[in-house]
Amino acid sequence: MEESEKLNVVGVEILKKNGVDVEGLINQLVINSSVEFTAYYYFTLLRANCTGMEGEGIKGVIEDARLEDLSHFESCIERIYQLGGQLPKDAIDYIKMSGCEFLQLPDNPTNLKAILEKCLKAEQGAIINWDKVCKMTHGKDPMTYEIAQHILAEEIEHESWFLELLYGRPSGHMRRKYSGERPHTKMHSKALDMG
Numbered sequence: 001m002e003e004s005e006k007l008n009v010v011g012v013e014i015l016k017k018n019g020v021d022v023e024g025l026i027n028q029l030v031i032n033s034s035v036e037f038t039a040y041y042y043f044t045l046l047r048a049n050c051t052g053m054e055g056e057g058i059k060g061v062i063e064d065a066r067l068e069d070l071s072h073f074e075s076c077i078e079r080i081y082q083l084g085g086q087l088p089k090d091a092i093d094y095i096k097m098s099g100c101e102f103l104q105l106p107d108n109p110t111n112l113k114a115i116l117e118k119c120l121k122a123e124q125g126a127i128i129n130w131d132k133v134c135k136m137t138h139g140k141d142p143m144t145y146e147i148a149q150h151i152l153a154e155e156i157e158h159e160s161w162f163l164e165l166l167y168g169r170p171s172g173h174m175r176r177k178y179s180g181e182r183p184h185t186k187m188h189s190k191a192l193d194m195g
């Protein structure tokens, strides 16, 4: 819809007045959403390869992180369009944008330590991605800041889970009450609520 370029979108104009680089912000949000979407896919594969007695417990933790990545993807979309952005037409372009190839199954696909190392790296990358959006919007774009801050809170929790599993560094919190609980981003991903 080309006419939209000529529309006066007050919700975007105020951000420019507040000093937000709107184009840069849209770009970062699209990249971050592609990382979340692609990580959701790769976590599905990694989880499926957690086998044996030890793998059974890890499956649950990866499931919690996996469903929250889907929530993070969902949490971005509306804001991208409100800002005047859009997702790429080609899903392959979108997935390539994520740079998540490192999340592909390890050479020995059921090597639990290698799986956990990949999960940890993904969470640490996500923290950096969402911190960027927080910095771009802090004090200038409360709507996007709130979404990014809530996603960041879950990513920090996810990092702590994998640090605990790999290195015994206590994460200091209990598992989710149920997979998909998404305590911080639930309000931004209502489409995932059933019924």
Ligand SMILES: [Fe+2]
Pocket (backbone or CB within 6 Å): 036, 068, 069, 072, 126, 155
């Ligand atoms: Fe995420």
Ligand SMILES: [Fe+2]
Pocket (backbone or CB within 6 Å): 065, 068, 069, 123, 126, 154, 155, 158
């Ligand atoms: Fe995560």
